[in-house]
Amino acid sequence: MLQKLLNNIKQNSTLKEFCVNSFWSIVGTFISKFLLFLIWIFVAKILKVTLYGEFSMIRSTTMLFADFVASGIGLLGTNYIAKFYPHDMSKVGRLVGLFNLFSFSFGLVLFAIAWIFSDAISENMLHRSDLMIYLQASSVVILISAINNNQYGILRGFNQYKMISKLNLLQILFSFPVYFIGTYYYSLKGAVFAYVFYNFIACLFARFELKKIFRRFQIKPIYKHCLREGKTILSFVLPYIISGFVVAFLSWYNETRLVSVPDGYSQMGYYSIINILLLIIIGVAFMVCIPFVSMMSKYRNSSNIFFLEKLNLFLPLQVALCISVPFMLFPEIVTWIYGSAYTLENIRLISNYMFFFAFLRVYRQAIDRFVAVKEKTWLYFGDSVTFSLLSILFFYLFYDYGVEGFVWGQTISYVLVVLLFLPLYVKLKILPSHIVKDSYFGVLFTIPVAVFLLSLGDFSLGYRFIICFLVLALDLYFFSRRYLLKLNRYANNNC
Numbered sequence: 001m002l003q004k005l006l007n008n009i010k011q012n013s014t015l016k017e018f019c020v021n022s023f024w025s026i027v028g029t030f031i032s033k034f035l036l037f038l039i040w041i042f043v044a045k046i047l048k049v050t051l052y053g054e055f056s057m058i059r060s061t062t063m064l065f066a067d068f069v070a071s072g073i074g075l076l077g078t079n080y081i082a083k084f085y086p087h088d089m090s091k092v093g094r095l096v097g098l099f100n101l102f103s104f105s106f107g108l109v110l111f112a113i114a115w116i117f118s119d120a121i122s123e124n125m126l127h128r129s130d131l132m133i134y135l136q137a138s139s140v141v142i143l144i145s146a147i148n149n150n151q152y153g154i155l156r157g158f159n160q161y162k163m164i165s166k167l168n169l170l171q172i173l174f175s176f177p178v179y180f181i182g183t184y185y186y187s188l189k190g191a192v193f194a195y196v197f198y199n200f201i202a203c204l205f206a207r208f209e210l211k212k213i214f215r216r217f218q219i220k221p222i223y224k225h226c227l228r229e230g231k232t233i234l235s236f237v238l239p240y241i242i243s244g245f246v247v248a249f250l251s252w253y254n255e256t257r258l259v260s261v262p263d264g265y266s267q268m269g270y271y272s273i274i275n276i277l278l279l280i281i282i283g284v285a286f287m288v289c290i291p292f293v294s295m296m297s298k299y300r301n302s303s304n305i306f307f308l309e310k311l312n313l314f315l316p317l318q319v320a321l322c323i324s325v326p327f328m329l330f331p332e333i334v335t336w337i338y339g340s341a342y343t344l345e346n347i348r349l350i351s352n353y354m355f356f357f358a359f360l361r362v363y364r365q366a367i368d369r370f371v372a373v374k375e376k377t378w379l380y381f382g383d384s385v386t387f388s389l390l391s392i393l394f395f396y397l398f399y400d401y402g403v404e405g406f407v408w409g410q411t412i413s414y415v416l417v418v419l420l421f422l423p424l425y426v427k428l429k430i431l432p433s434h435i436v437k438d439s440y441f442g443v444l445f446t447i448p449v450a451v452f453l454l455s456l457g458d459f460s461l462g463y464r465f466i467i468c469f470l471v472l473a474l475d476l477y478f479f480s481r482r483y484l485l486k487l488n489r490y491a492n493n494n495c
Contacts, residue, residue: 032168033280039172039179040276043191044269045339046183053269055191057126057259062138064252065110066145073103073146074153081157085217093219097226099150107146114139125256134192144199151206155213163209171202243381250388254395258406267403270346271354273338278358281323285316285362309432313366317444318479320362324448325471327355328455329464352455353407359448360414367421370430379430387417440482447475
């Protein structure tokens with residue numbers, strides 16, 4: 001059956017395009033994320049809990065501004081370049097020019113604002129005036145991030161996933177020794193410098209490769225008349241920018257309240273080491289499935305769209321499930337990774353909650369791709385802002401519990417937002433009804449809920465191993481029977 005499936009995929013252009021793009025995304029993501037994970041482990045071990053909490057707040061504050069400008073820029077290039085290339089080359093040139101101009105200008109303005117107000121932020125929000133110099137140094141990441149998100153979005157629009165994988169790998173290989181030497185010898189100062197270098201080197205490599213793509217496809221960015229495409233910016237990216245800023249600000253505000261509790265930076269350190277694992281899960285799911293944005297734009301009026309829509313949701317959720325379930329059941333893994341400085345007792349209090357809502361974050365990420373393709377970005381704005389407001393509200397209620405209350409609030413907020421917006425997405429045809437009616441949709445959401453509830457119990461290591469093995473084995477069996485067979489039939493019917 002497998003050989004027949006592979007032969008059918010080779011003969012089907014849509015499946016072949018998806019498999020090739022996803023293969024390079026998977027390979028590049030696995031290697032780069034694994035190496036990046038090793039970097040964060042090393043940094044966390046060297047800095048210990050409190051210093052790592054401070055480093056996390058510096059990055060979080062920088063990303064408050066970076067997310068403001070980067071939100072939507074990557075998807076903008078991915079969606080519209082794929083939509084018009086190669087049918088309207090002059091429009092592609094104007095779009096590239098507009099995206100370049102917009103990302104640089106907006107990034108520069110926010111970089112200046114972050115630099116100017118770094119003193120007030122460190123003094124009044126972080127309650128640590130000595131962190132001002134680190135905020136100023138890392139603020140250049142805002143400009144770099146805006147430019148780089150735009151460059152990667154354009155590369156994805158041209159389906160250059162193999163190149164992106166190479167760029168991710170080069171970024172890690174060049175940054176690894178800088179992180180190692182900087183953190184080991186210069187502690188927090190060295191970690192911040194390495195963080196800036198990590199973003200800069202990625203932007204530089206992407207710039208070189210993008211020039212090669214332009215020469216190969218004979219594309220020249222057009223700046224003279226690029227404002228003709230200004231409606232694209234306003235209609236698509238504006239909701240993402242506003243949403244990104246509001247969500248980033250509210251999340252950052254919540255984190256500043258967390259570090260204000262007694263021993264707050266240590267508690268932030270525990271939250272951050274687990275959040276790194278969450279970002280790995282979300283990053284892997286994102287890179288595996290990011291080809292769907294350009295492909296769903298390309299095939300939006302094709303019969304292939306129904307197959308792509310199912311893959312867009314089920315595949316990333318399957319990836320998230322296979323990684324999250326072991327971490328929910330075995331918090332000991334986190335202690336083993338980061339060392340004895342991070343105690344199991346403190347990790348156990350929050351890890352199962354965080355890995356549970358990692359699954360829900362991947363679901364919302366998939367919804368974001370549907371929203372981007374169907375250009376209903378204001379709806380995603382409502383979803384994101386509602387979550388952020390709810391998380392702040394619940395943390396106010398659970399503030400006395402510190403980091404436990406912080407993750408409780410986030411967990412409840414994710415669940416409520418999914419329940420509130422799911423009917424709306426179906427009603428407005430953002431989330432296709434054929435996906436919700438698929439029995440696997442219910443299975444995918446039942447499994448993490450059941451595992452989360454079981455993780456709250458006091459089971460022995462042996463029982464937890466049995467539960468983990470049975471859950472993942474049954475899920476993979478169900479997925480292969482219900483979906484891989486359908487994939488084979490789809491390939492046969494579309495050859």
